[in-house]
Amino acid sequence: MNIKxxxxxxxxxxxVVSGARAADAVVVAExxxxxxxxxxxxxGAGFFYIxxxxxxxxxxxxxxxxxxxxxxxxxxxxxxxxxxRSRFSLRVDARDETELGTLRSYAELRFNFVDGNNADSVELxxxxxxxxxxxxxxxxxxxxxxxxxxxxxxxxxxxxxxxxVTNQISYTWAGGNGLSAMIGAxxxxxxxxxxxxxxxxxxxxxxxxxxxxxxxxDWGKVSGVVGYDSVSEEWAxxxxxxxxxxxxxxxxxxxxxxSNGDEFENNYFGAWHGDYAVWGGLAAKLSEKATFNLQGAYxxxxxxxAAANVAYELVAGFVxxxxxxxxxxxxxxxxxxNIDGNEDDAFEGxxxxxxxx
Numbered sequence: 001m002n003i004k005x006x007x008x009x010x011x012x013x014x015x016v017v018s019g020a021r022a023a024d025a026v027v028v029a030e031x032x033x034x035x036x037x038x039x040x041x042x043x044g045a046g047f048f049y050i051x052x053x054x055x056x057x058x059x060x061x062x063x064x065x066x067x068x069x070x071x072x073x074x075x076x077x078x079x080x081x082x083x084x085r086s087r088f089s090l091r092v093d094a095r096d097e098t099e100l101g102t103l104r105s106y107a108e109l110r111f112n113f114v115d116g117n118n119a120d121s122v123e124l125x126x127x128x129x130x131x132x133x134x135x136x137x138x139x140x141x142x143x144x145x146x147x148x149x150x151x152x153x154x155x156x157x158x159x160x161x162x163x164x165v166t167n168q169i170s171y172t173w174a175g176g177n178g179l180s181a182m183i184g185a186x187x188x189x190x191x192x193x194x195x196x197x198x199x200x201x202x203x204x205x206x207x208x209x210x211x212x213x214x215x216x217x218d219w220g221k222v223s224g225v226v227g228y229d230s231v232s233e234e235w236a237x238x239x240x241x242x243x244x245x246x247x248x249x250x251x252x253x254x255x256x257x258x259s260n261g262d263e264f265e266n267n268y269f270g271a272w273h274g275d276y277a278v279w280g281g282l283a284a285k286l287s288e289k290a291t292f293n294l295q296g297a298y299x300x301x302x303x304x305x306a307a308a309n310v311a312y313e314l315v316a317g318f319v320x321x322x323x324x325x326x327x328x329x330x331x332x333x334x335x336x337x338n339i340d341g342n343e344d345d346a347f348e349g350x351x352x353x354x355x356x357x
Contacts, residue, residue, distance in 0.1 A: 043095055050094075058093040061108075064354040066154070071346025073155050073305065073327045076337040078346075085114045089125070101132030125165060133172040135184075140164045142184045143269045146212040147223045147240040147254060151281035151295045154350050155325040158305035159297040160271035161238065161256060161279060163189060163200065170210075178221075183211045188231070188268050200268035206230040208268050220244050227269030234260040236270030248285040254278070261300060264332045273331060274300025289313045302330020309350075321352040 040047040040056035047056040068083040088111045096103045108126035128137025139145075144162030170184030185207035188200040202208060212225035226237040236258035244250050256277045258270025265273075281295035289312055296306040309323035328345045329337050337344060 042097070043093075047093075047095070054096060056095045058091075060091045060093070060357060061089045062354050062356045063088050064352065066350060066352050068348060068350050070348045071327075071343055073158050073307075073325045073346050073348040075333075075340070076327070076329055076342035076344065076346045077340075078343055083115055085112060087112050091126075098131070102130070104130040106130070123165075133174065135168070135170045135172070138165055138167050141166050141186055141227075141269075142168065142170055142182060142210045142212065143225055143227045143236070143238070146182055146210075146214070146225045147238050148242065148252075150254075150279060150297075151252070151283060152291070152293045152311060153281070153295045153307045153309060153325075154321065154323050154352060155305070155307045155348065156295060158307075158325070158327055159277055159279070159299045159303060161254065161277070162271060163191060163268060165189060178216045179214070180216075181211075181213045182225075183209075185209060186268075198265050200229070200231070202230060204230075210269070218244070220250075229268040229270075231268070232260065232266045234258065234267045234270070236267055249282065251280070251282040253280040264301075272299040272301075273303065273333060276300045286310070301332060303333050304328045304330070317356050319352075319354050319356070321350075321354070323350040323352070324348070325350070 037051065038049045040049050043056055043058070046058045046060060048058075049055065050057050064085075064087045066085045066087075069079065071078050089108060090111075091108045092106070094105045106126055106128055107124070110123050110125050112121045112123070114121075124138060126137075126139045128135055128139050141163045144164065147161075150156035150161065166189045167187040168184055170182060172180060172182045174180045186209075188202050188208055190197055190199045190201060192198070200208075208227060208230050210225065210227040212223065214221060214223040220241070220243040222239075222241055224237070224239045226235065228235045236256060238254060238256040240252060240254035242250065242252040256270065256272060256279075257275060258267050258272070260267055260270070261273075261275030277297065277299040279295070279297040281293065283294075284292045286292055291311045292308070293311065294306075294308045296304070298304045305325070305327045307323060307325035309321050311319055311321045313319050325348045326345070327348075329343075334344055336342075
């Protein structure tokens with residue numbers, strides 16, 4: 001074998017090996033395009049698709065600061081200085097469309113700092129699941145929400161029209177002609193309305209029962225709700241009328257009655273004092289930025305409460321609300337005030353700053 005033959009053989013071998021290795025070469029895949037957030041307009045403004053899913057998500061909330069001065073509108077206590085509270089509310093709303101209707105999960109966390117005290121600062125104000133008209137979880141009692149909250153008043157529940165957060169199961173039927181109806185079962189809760197804690201939680205397997213009906217049209221709505229307290233074995237009911245008087249003015253009136261009005265605090269649903277209570281209010285849009293709100297309430301035991309404010313949107317998402325409220329205590333509320341050394345009436349001033357997002 002001469003040198004020429006050796007060189008030609010080596011070159012041929014290198015070509016064969018190189019070809020074999022080329023067949024096994026690693027091919028680098030092209031990077032997949034990033035899936036940017038897409039707007040989901042099915043459920044209104046603010047929703048977007050969670051990347052890689054068909055679930056629509058909305059994150060919202062508010063930051064709020066309240067300062068109060070004067071007497072306490074709930075119990076007549078005379079303040080020596082300002083009462084201040086800062087709150088951050090975070091809301092998460094996730095929805096999907098299914099063959100059984102809209103599947104929704106909703107949660108709201110509130111973080112509070114009150115008068116220099118961080119104790120009990122975090123609360124789950126809402127945490128429930130909905131599928132179609134079925135709801136299960138924690139949220140405000142249907143006895144409160146079915147007829148609607150009171151007006152856009154800060155001190156709107158001095159005379160309470162129901163209870164707030166409780167575990168519940170409910171079903172709402174919605175007709176296509178403005179009619180709707182609801183039935184639910186609730187666990188009850190412990191609450192403090194200025195005179196110490198009252199426990200309305202069920203103590204056996206029989207829940208509190210609530211049911212309601214509503215008719216809504218362009219002019220407003222008529223709604224009614226009834227609740228049975230399974231612990232005290234008493235009941236309460238409310239009816240309400242809401243009317244749009246014009247494009248800028250709306251008004252409402254509501255009445256409640258309970259079966260054990262002679263007892264101060266012994267009805268989960270009928271939280272007012274005495275047999276009956278009435279509430280009413282109006283809202284008038286003064287300009288593009290300012291809305292005037294007025295509300296009054298009276299319970300048969302003798303207490304009267306009224307409040308008025310102006311909600312002014314300084315810039316988009318930032319609202320400043322000064323409010324003045326007055327309470328004249330009567331009946332057993334007045335008797336308890338006298339025992340505690342509190343006043344028989346109270347004027348309270350509030351200023352609220354709230355940034356919504």
